[in-house]
Each structure stands twice: as C-alpha cells, then as structure tokens.
Amino acid sequence: xxxxxxxxxxxxxxxxxxxxxxxxxxxxxxxxxxxxxxxxxxxxxxxxxxxxxxxxxxxxxxxxxxxxxxxxxxxxxxxxxxxxxxxxxxxxxxxxxxxxxxxxxxxxxxxxxxxxxxxxxxxxxxxxxxxxxxxxxxxxxxxxxxxxxxxxxxxxxxxxxxxxxxxxxxxxxxxxxxxxxxxxxxxxxxxxxxxxxxxxxxxxxxxxxxxxxxxxxxxxxxxxxxxxxxxxxxxxxxxxxxxxxxxxxxxxxxxxxxxxxxxxxxxxxxxxxxxxxxxxxxxxxxxxxxxxxxxxxxxxxxxxxxxxxxxxxxxxxxxxxxxxxxxxxxxxxxxxxxxxxxxxxxxxxxxxxxxxxxxxxxxxxxxxxxxxxxxxxxxxxxxxxxxxxxxxxxxxxxxxxx
Numbered sequence: 001x002x003x004x005x006x007x008x009x010x011x012x013x014x015x016x017x018x019x020x021x022x023x024x025x026x027x028x029x030x031x032x033x034x035x036x037x038x039x040x041x042x043x044x045x046x047x048x049x050x051x052x053x054x055x056x057x058x059x060x061x062x063x064x065x066x067x068x069x070x071x072x073x074x075x076x077x078x079x080x081x082x083x084x085x086x087x088x089x090x091x092x093x094x095x096x097x098x099x100x101x102x103x104x105x106x107x108x109x110x111x112x113x114x115x116x117x118x119x120x121x122x123x124x125x126x127x128x129x130x131x132x133x134x135x136x137x138x139x140x141x142x143x144x145x146x147x148x149x150x151x152x153x154x155x156x157x158x159x160x161x162x163x164x165x166x167x168x169x170x171x172x173x174x175x176x177x178x179x180x181x182x183x184x185x186x187x188x189x190x191x192x193x194x195x196x197x198x199x200x201x202x203x204x205x206x207x208x209x210x211x212x213x214x215x216x217x218x219x220x221x222x223x224x225x226x227x228x229x230x231x232x233x234x235x236x237x238x239x240x241x242x243x244x245x246x247x248x249x250x251x252x253x254x255x256x257x258x259x260x261x262x263x264x265x266x267x268x269x270x271x272x273x274x275x276x277x278x279x280x281x282x283x284x285x286x287x288x289x290x291x292x293x294x295x296x297x298x299x300x301x302x303x304x305x306x307x308x309x310x311x312x313x314x315x316x317x318x319x320x321x322x323x324x325x326x327x328x329x330x331x332x333x334x335x336x337x338x339x340x341x342x343x344x345x346x347x348x349x350x351x352x353x354x355x356x357x358x359x360x361x362x363x364x365x366x367x368x369x370x371x372x373x374x375x376x377x378x379x380x381x382x383x384x385x386x387x388x389x390x391x392x393x394x395x396x397x398x399x400x401x402x
Contacts, residue, residue, distance in 0.1 A: 023059040026156045031061045034149040038142055040130040042110060045118070045153060046073065046080055047126040055080050055127060062131075063108045071102040071190070071374055078102065079113055080127040087124060089116045089147070091138040095131075103375040104382075105131065112136040116143065118150045120158050128153060184215055186281050188402055190373030192381050194340070194394040201393030202229030202270070203338040204237050208244070213279050216244050219291060219336035219397055220272040223313075232268050236261065236314075240274065250274045250287035251321040258289065258314045258321075269315035273308070273336065277328065281401050284334070286324045289314045292337060297369040299331040306334070333369045333376065333400040340394035341384055359384060373398035 027045065035043040042062035046055040055073040071078075076085040078101030083090050092099055092113045095106060100113070115129030128150045184207075191205050202222025209215055218240060222229045239260050243253045253274055261268055271291040275284050286294075286306065290313030297303040308324040328334070342359040366383045367376060376398045385394065 024156060027153055028059060028061070030149055030152050030156070031059060034128070034130060034146065035061055037145055037149075038114075038130050040114075040136075041133045042105075042108070042131040043128070044131075045126060045128050047118075047157070048075075048084065048124055055084055057102075058126070063104060063110075071104070071378070073101055079105075080115060080129065083115045083117055083127045083129075084124060087117045087119065089114070089143045091115075091143070093135055093137055097372070101374065103372075103378045107375070107378065109133045112138070114138040114142055114146055116146045116150045118154050118157070120154050125154055125157055184209060186279065186401065187215060187277070188373050188400040190377045190398050192377045192394070192396045194381065194385060194396075196225070196340070196393045200226050200230040201340075202233040203340065203393045203395040204233050205336065205395045205397040206237060206241070207397070207399075208241060210244060210276075212248070214248070215277045215281070216241075217275040217277070217284075217334070217336065217397065217399060218272065219294075219338060219395060220270055221291070221338045221395075223269040223271075225392075232261075232265050232270070235265070236270060236272075240272070244274075244276075248276070249323065250276050250285055251323045254287050254289050254311075254314070254321050255319075258319070261315045262318075265315070267315075269313055271313045275334075275336075281328060284326050284328045286326065287311070287321055288324075289321070292339060292342070294337075295335040295364065295367055296326070296328075297333045297335070297367055298329055299369050301369075303335070303364045303367045328401055330401055331369055333367070333371075333373070333398055335363070335367050335376070335380070336395075336397040336399075337363070338393070338395045340392035341380070341396060343392065369400070373400050376400075 031043040031045060042060065044060035045058045047058045049056050053075055073081045075081050079090065079092060079099055095110055095113060097106065100106060110131035111134050112132045113129055115127055117124055118126040118128050128146065130146060189207050195201065202224060204220050206218035220236065222233045222236065236257065240253060240257050243256045247253050247256065254272060261270060271289055273286060273288040273291040273294065275286045277284050286308045288308045288310055290310060293305045293308050295303040296306050306326055309322040311321045312319055342356050342363060362384045363380060366379050371379060377396055380396060
C-alpha cells in the first residue's frame with residue numbers, strides 16, 4: 001500500500017496527458033516516485049510553451065479527471081505561473097479560486113500544494129508540483145526533495161526535447177490560438193483546444209477587444225484535416241481580425257471573409273460564428289456562416305441554443321448575410337464550440353456510431369451559468385470527451401457576464 005499523509009485518502013495512480021503523444025515513461029516514473037516520497041496524492045508537470053508565455057499541462061498522476069480539461073496557465077498568474085515567473089518554490093496550505101487558476105486541481109479535491117521550477121543551467125523548462133487532499137504544511141526538507149525530482153525531470157527533458165512539441169506543425173497550429181484575455185472589464189472568458197490524435201485540424205477560437213470598446217468572439221472550423229487546413233485557418237483568423245477593425249457589423253465581416261476565401265483559398269470551405277458585444281455587454285449580435293449555434297445558460301435555467309439565423313458556410317457562393325441580436329443578462333454564460341465536441345462516436349471502436357443528440361445532452365447537462373468559465377471548460381471537456389480517442393479536433397470558448 002502506498003503511504004499517505006495522515007488522515008488522507010490515496011488517489012488513483014493513473015497518469016493523464018494533455019497531449020496526443022504518450023507521456024515519457026521516465027518522466028512518468030519520476031512523478032510517481034515524487035508522490036510516494038513526499039507522501040502526497042498528486043504530482044503534476046507543466047512545460048513552458050514555445051513562445052515562453054504559457055505553461056502547458058504535460059502529465060499528472062493522482063488527479064481524478066483527464067488533463068485535457070486542465071487550464072493553460074499564463075506566466076505570472078495563479079500558482080504555477082507565479083513559480084515560473086519568480087523561479088522560486090511556493091507552498092499553499094489552502095487551495096482557493098484566488099490562488100489557483102486551474103479548476104481541475106480544485107474539483108479533484110486538492111487542498112495543499114507545493115511547487116518548484118524545473119530548471120536547466122540556462123533556462124526554465126516548466127513547473128513541477130505535488131498536492132494533498134487534506135490541509136498540509138510542507139517543510140524545507142519537502143522543498144529540497146521536490147527540487148531533486150525537478151532536476152531529474154530536467155535531465156530527462158532537455159536532451160530528449162519532450163518539453164517541446166514533437167511536431168512542428170502542431171506548434172504552428174497552437175501558436176495561432178490565443179490565450180483568452182482575462183482583463184476585459186465586465187466579461188470573463190476561458191477556452192480549451194483539444195487536438196485530434198496524430199493529426200492537425202482547422203478549428204479555432206478568438207477573443208479580441210476593438211477600438212470602440214466592443215469585444216469580438218469567434219468560433220470557426222476549416223473543413224478538412226492536416227497542415228493545409230491549419231494554414232488556411234491561420235489566414236482566416238488574421239483576415240477576420242483585420243475586417244473587424246474596419247466593419248462593426250458581424251454580417252459585414254463574414255461577407256468579406258467569404259469573399260476572401262473564395263478568391264484566395266480556392267476549394268476551401270469553413271464554418272464560422274462571429275459575435276460582437278458592445279459595453280455594457282447587455283446584448284450580443286451574432287452572424288453565423290453555417291456553424292453550430294452557441295448555447296446560452298442563464299442563472300437558474302437550463303442551457304438553450306441561441307436562435308441565430310444560419311447562413312451558408314464560407315466558400316460556396318456570394319450571399320447577403322444576416323444578424324441576430326440576443327439579450328445577454330447578468331450572470332449568463334455563452335458556450336461556443338466546434339463539431340468535435342458533439343459529433344463523437346458512441347463506440348470508440350466504431351467511428352460511424354455517432355449520436356449528436358446524446359453528446360449535446362451531455363454538454364447541456366454539464367454547462368451551467370453557476371460555473372466560472374475556467375470551471376465550465378474543465379467540466380465540459382472532462383464529461384463530454386474524457387480520455388477517449390479524439391478523431392476530430394475540438395475548440396471550446398466560454399464567455400460569462402458576471
């Protein structure tokens with residue numbers, strides 16, 4: 001039997017990875033040994049992204065949910081982000097929403113945390129942390145022990161390059177997805193991107209502020225897979241942003257984006273929903289090019305599809321596009337998603353066994369206005385996707401008006 005901190009229960013010893021690639025077995029063994037030596041219930045590792053601004057969850061043992069549901073942590077924010085920025089150890093005797101960004105840790109029951117930076121002589125690779133399911137005061141000896149394991153991780157990761165994505169194309173695609181802003185006054189946002197197993201896709205989300213103070217929200221999906229779809233996705237994302245600077249109406253933006261794809265991206269097609277909120281964000285104006293309608297959850301009510309007008313997807317012809325204006329009450333949340341979230345096989349071994357209605361019901365069941373966006377994203381990915389095989393990439397965006 002594994003030792004535990006007095007009075008605590010031992011979590012399952014399975015590993016969870018946030019990536020399609022398997023976890024390096026030596027790193028996985030190091031996480032297990034760190035958990036055993038420090039008598040904790042969880043051990044987790046995050047690596048710094050290629051651009052150095054985000055901590056990407058890599059692997060964890062002891063957490064009850066898939067790491068796909070975990071948050072990407074901006075440098076300097078939350079528990080792991082503060083460790084990465086300061087390059088100093090940090091212990092928390094109590095986990096709260098204020099000091100830990102990642103809701104996966106809170107919903108898994110973690111009460112206390114100890115983390116250290118993973119360093120080489122020349123740079124920061126990431127952050128390693130351990131957690132307990134009951135309050136615990138970590139000692140200086142615990143810090144020294146965790147540093148020992150962090151050095152071991154660095155010795156494994158640096159020469160093998162496991163701290164970097166194995167596929168340069170995946171790095172390209174991930175670089176095109178923004179970290180959702182947390183400083184838009186009057187709105188809360190969070191997002192997730194789950195790549196398809198071993199393949200690229202054309203899904204994307206975007207959140208941006210405009211010069212007049214309004215906020216643009218985008219969810220899109222280029223039809224197809226592979227590097228061509230990812231490259232077209234990047235070009236459409238940039239073009240939509242540029243058009244949004246010149247045209248205030250979502251329908252106008254999509255009309256010009258449609259013209260762009262038909263002229264410059266011969267044979268390409270995409271679905272997009274673009275929404276604009278103007279302060280004080282009491283209403284949302286939508287225009288949809290054949291995309292799944294967002295869900296809206298109001299306080300104390302079941303989520304409902306936003307009744308938007310569905311115009312044809314981009315790339316098939318010249319159409320006058322329409323708009324729908326919807327009330328956005330305080331305390332409500334919007335959920336934008338791509339088809340990978342709801343078009344999933346009933347049988348993992350039979351991709352043809354699909355039930356969109358079943359998946360939509362799962363999403364509706366677990367989407368609530370009571371959750372902050374980070375928690376909502378984690379809950380939806382954990383329950384609608386879990387650790388199952390992902391044949392189509394998934395983009396998810398939650399926006400809440402507190």
